[in-house]
Amino acid sequence: MSTIKIEEVKPRVERFAAHSHIRGLGVRDGKVEFIADGFVGQTEAREAAYIVVKMIKEGKFAGKGVLIVGPPGTGKTALALGIARELGSETPFVAISAGEIYSLEVKKSEFLMRALRRAIGIRVREWRKVYEGEVRSIEFRYGRHPYNPYLQRVLGATIKLRTRDDEKTLRVPAEIAQQLIELEVEEGDIIMIDEETGTVTVAGRGESGEQYDIAVRRRIELPRGPVYKEKEIVRFFTLHDVDMSLARQRGIISAMIFGFAEEVREIPDEVRRQTDEIVKKTIEEGKAELVPGVLFIDDAHLLDIEAFSFLTRAMETEFAPIIIMATNRGFAKIRGTDIEAPHGIPQDMLDRLVIIRTRPYTAEEIREIINIKAREQNISLTEDALKLLTSVGVEHSLRYALQLLIPAYILAKERGKSAVGPEEIEYVRKHFISVKESVEYVKSLEEKFLK
Template sequence: MGAKSMAAIKEVKPVKETRRVGAHSHIRGLGLDENGHAKFVADGMVGQTEAREAAGIVVQMIREGKMAGRGVLIVGPSGTGKTAIAVGIAKELGEDTPFVAMSGSEIYSSELKKTEVLMQALRKSIGVRFRERRTVYEGAVKQLRIAYVKHPFNPYVKVPREAEIVLETTDDSLKLRVGEEIAVQLLQLRVRRGDVIWIDAETGEVHKVGRLCSESRYDISAYRCVEKPSGSVKKDKEIVHMLTLHDLDVAYAAQRAAVASFLGMPITREIPSDVRQRVDEEVKKLVNEGRAELVPGVLFIDDAHMLDIEAFSFLTRAMESELAPILVLATNRGMTKIRGTDIEAPHGIPLDLLDRLLIIRTRPYTAEEIREILKIRADEEEIPLSDDALEELTRLGVERSLRYAVQLMEPARILAEREGRTKVTVEDVKKAAKYFVDLRESVQYIQQYEEKLLK
């Protein structure tokens, strides 16, 4: 009797979820109450009450359409939350509000002119919300059956031919028989019983909205939990599309580039001004007809002192145009030269542009504020800190800098993990601080070994 073969069993190791945590991924808004007063800790923001309340007033001015021709300048020392306030302004304006963040040094490209880089950033910061009414079939999937046939060129492969699907709302139920194109989309979107979808009656395009809350047994689904739609399955639905002016520029420019390539004409990476003019005319026409609306977003330029006199002149003119986003600049410089000139000016910005800016000040954080920020960052990055470790990080944040304290958390977590601990202790923080020094200790090291270092 032959040896009995063992069942093939393989252990699957759990896959660790990779999650990119940004420096400001915890920001949800400005953290203001209904009267515009800043809460001490709210929406991921801590402290800086005066600056946040000022930003709240700016948000209200934007909503009321009173920010035309103006901008915002956020001034303060490094690590005082200037970028966080800019992100908070964008979050307060709405989820679909375009937010473009760039550094002043990004305009110096070898392939594009400075004005072209700025113009593209400005156009990316202005959204166009298109609205159209379409006849759709919308509901929760009650039944789904897909019919397969043999592939015409490969008899061992089956391809979908058609599908029968039953859509259900709280008031209606309808059985549909759809063709091959829609059946393929249903497979690609992995539509199954309990999913809420809608199908465009004219184009056959399938959209997966989410999954019925009653069908979601676990909170690990990639799709959001939604309620069952009401009304008829077949209905007229308002469809909203969000694009930026830059998206439309690129689409129009691509059409022209295809023709130019066919005729053997040279293709440039810059978008011609007449293309943008045509896009503006089309958008204005759609806005006047009520089929679209403009959504002014936020263009945030950090290290604004890195811009030169030409860039400042361009921004001053752009702020006065009809289609302009909300310009938010940030800098940590005092009196310094305007780049490209020998003229000194506050923050390195020309006075004619400064006159058009609302200036918001940020101040260094207190020990209590630093402690709360570290708690939020530890929670966001899933780093368990002991009370002593938190106090040590707070002390380092006060004596050295907040950024230094935040940067030490991950090395301290790795050191704790190596020692078999699940929580970061004060010893881990102190050890991490020995391995990774701050700016002050780095300068002392340079001075100590000045003669041995290359000059």
């Protein structure tokens, strides 16, 4: 039985990510718009991706994967994320670089298996008794730390919650107070406290709460009904979360029997089988539903023959996410062999992949992307500066043009200017050169560099 105790105080009569802008594939009424959902251009690739989304939704994509090929900086990662967004806001999206599988203390197959299972979600529905409402006031109680007389520790908190129809003041223990501090709960936030477990969830920002940053907390309506109620709670886990939970339980049992617990480095197969059985049973009872997600593997040409064999088999398993790979290589050797293949990927894997190509951006697309990125970062550009950055993007690369934005903005601000002009762009170009210029520089001084 839980030791969490919440008391009601009776009133007496007398408180930017690189691709975060991607919201979908920019499809309106079945057609891809030139600029929409954070995308600019790449309409052919987005149309292909949208067809993939429809195949997935109709259950016609089993045993397949997606390969996105194209030059660097043409939106391959954004395209993969767009597919995940189109599948639903709760669709898990796990992004890894193929090179990561060689740099960890676990086996390659264990790393890939964890990534696969992190990309599969479980939505569990259950009725719980909760306290829910907007925080009207919050006051923490502190006391002396038992081991350090110079520190204080939180002993509990008194919190006032309100809904449209009710208001209660609660006295909560240290476990809940600590969560309130860690979640940075403040007046105006709408929170929910599970009575049994004491878990605190921040739902969003209430109507009376000030909104300093729209990215921090989303604005939601004030709840209705009583503060204390029985409510259907939707919890979201991944298969990997359940694997780790069961593996830790085994560790606790080992500690009780043998006096020590081993660190969970590799999850045993029997634990994963146990997870699968629990998930199947929960789904069959109608208490949960499976949410297949997307595993995105960038630089797929860095995978070796063993990793490709593992993924080929994983695509056909019962619990499998949508596997999307990306590469900017043409012909390359399959790692671990002397065989050269398209994109450095074995033929048997290529046969299972739907291939989508991205093309280099046009001058019009580069101009629009630079404009959008500047607006996102509140950077004002003169027309001449935008024109110059566009030509830099065409001549060198879009990424290089975007890298010049912030240095030029800082320089313009120091000069007391409200907008970045071409002179600031030219100045920072002399100090930060492009890859093309770097190669030319190395070639010009080749005899002076170390061999």
